[in-house]
Amino acid sequence: MPNVIDYRDVTIHRNSLITLKHIDLKVGQGEFVYIIGKVGSGKSSLLKSFYADVPVASGSARVLDYDLSSIRSRDIPYLRRQIGIVFQDFRLLTDRSAEDNLRFVLRATGWTDRAEIDERISDVLKSVGMENKKYKKPHELSGGEQQRIVIARALLNKPPLILADEPTGNLDPSTGESIVSYLHTVAREGTTVIMATHNMSLVEQFPARTLICSQRTLR
Incomplete structure (x- = not known):
């Protein structure tokens, strides 16, 4: 089975400056990978490069069989629909319930059948233990509950x-x-998960393959 991510001697630019260079990275289906490093070491830029938000300047870069060095603008939304993103700052819509936050995403990504939408929302909320909080707005949820909704959002399109x-x-x-x-x-069930963090206690408690952003490269 092909790699989900296949980077070979990749250089990443951000704001016309080299952020990371000489990146060689292969990640397979169902792998869990930590990306660690100090603030400003390039962790977020690397993650953003995977969904074509930060450009690949040189090298061979493939994500989910898309060639990032030559991807067309019109194909980027299709790439992003295959990637679930869990942000630190949640980015939930504050004027609507947890359920409606998820409904908004499904409709925006082409779902039209109301019964199918409701079933999918119910499934992901149940998977993260939030089925009883679906009517609450973000400000009525704790930080952990909001993050669970964000994970549910990331899982919506499988x-x-x-x-x-x-x-x-x-x-x-x-x-x-x-x-x-x-x-x-989630990774054990077959979804590839890449997590950027500087929390080494979590890395030690839940061990997995760990890569370090340092001195403008990944090792």
């Missing part, structure tokens, strides 16, 4: 790849542990 950028940064230790544990469960 993506083969999930990117989590410091997903526990705004959470207390116990809640952070439960979030990382659940992401490992």
